[in-house]
Amino acid sequence: MKQRTYSKYAKEAALLLGQQIRLGRKERQWSEQNLAERAGISRGTLQKIESGEMSPSIGLVFEVAALVGVPLFEHESRALATGIELAQSKIALLPKRIRNKTKAVDDEF
Numbered sequence: 001m002k003q004r005t006y007s008k009y010a011k012e013a014a015l016l017l018g019q020q021i022r023l024g025r026k027e028r029q030w031s032e033q034n035l036a037e038r039a040g041i042s043r044g045t046l047q048k049i050e051s052g053e054m055s056p057s058i059g060l061v062f063e064v065a066a067l068v069g070v071p072l073f074e075h076e077s078r079a080l081a082t083g084i085e086l087a088q089s090k091i092a093l094l095p096k097r098i099r100n101k102t103k104a105v106d107d108e109f
Contacts, residue, residue, distance in 0.1 A: 004054070006054055010054070011052065011054070014053070014054055015052030016052075017052070017061065017065065017070070018049055018050045018051055018052040018053075019050070019052070020065070020070045021049060021050055021061075021064055021065055021068055021070055022050040024065075024068030024069050024070050025050075025068050027068075028068060028069075030068075032046055032047065032050075035064065035067065035068065038067055039060070039063055039064050039067055041060055041064070045060065046064065049061050049064055
């Protein structure tokens, strides 16, 4: 099985988010086990998240970040809803399918 590779930027972003989660946990004086139980995950999964590993699902990472108060986008739910609506309206204006451009056949001999 081929191992997935990630850009340096993506790996650094995951590490930063993991470190912010660890900081939030420690500021709340929660143990790894305590936060893992609150999130409904194993302690090992939490350790992967905090170390910036790319394997945990984005949903788990976002949930753990929310539990410890790490801001992901906007604190206010209305601002998040507005951002979602804006993105959806822009997406609606774009083509539904993106096709690879086909190379024109040179049939002039």
